[in-house]
Ligand SMILES: Nc1ncnc2c1ncn2[C@@H]1O[C@H](COP(=O)(O)OP(=O)(O)OP(=O)(O)O)[C@@H](O)[C@H]1O
Ligand SMILES: [Mg+2]
């Protein structure tokens with residue numbers, strides 16, 4: 001007998017293995033707000049089979065675009081994306097931290113040219129993976145507070 005904490009979805013996306021505590025940030029990244037028009041289930045602090053705890057987000061009738069996937073990877077590098085079709089997992093992949101982070105995060109240095117009224121898109125390179133740190137290509141400022149700076 002299978003135990004379900006939430007109703008299965010027919011079509012949509014399950015973001016699984018989200019770092020525990022990050023589900024609400026994932027909702028912000030994918031733009032889930034009061035006016036959401038598809039069913040969204042959020043599971044926080046669920047035991048993980050790999051040990052420890054995780055969060056899960058399930059969204060009906062939605063797939064994530066590449067920018068959204070990059071942002072999820074930045075705050076939760078081990079998250080898996082499961083595309084659900086007709087109640088089954090049709091595709092599964094682990095998000096991937098992009099080598100170059102372009103236009104999805106702002107620089108934490110107020111004096112950086114990307115924070116002036118110049119038409120310069122913020123860009124970062126990955127300085128270290130664990131813990132994830134990003135370096136601004138314009139001012140060299142290291143940003144570790146990634147979720148606070150996502151655009
Ligand atoms: N129809 C569905 N509706 C809602 N959630 C689903 C549905 N099908 C699968 N899931 C969820 O998607 C995730 C991946 O499902 P899967 O069957 O691949 O589990 P798994 O074998 O534990 O995967 P993993 O090894 O990635 O943890 C699980 O969290 C599962 O609960
Ligand atoms: Mg599992």
Ligand SMILES: [Zn+2]
Nearest residue numbers: 107112136139
């Ligand atoms: Zn900068």
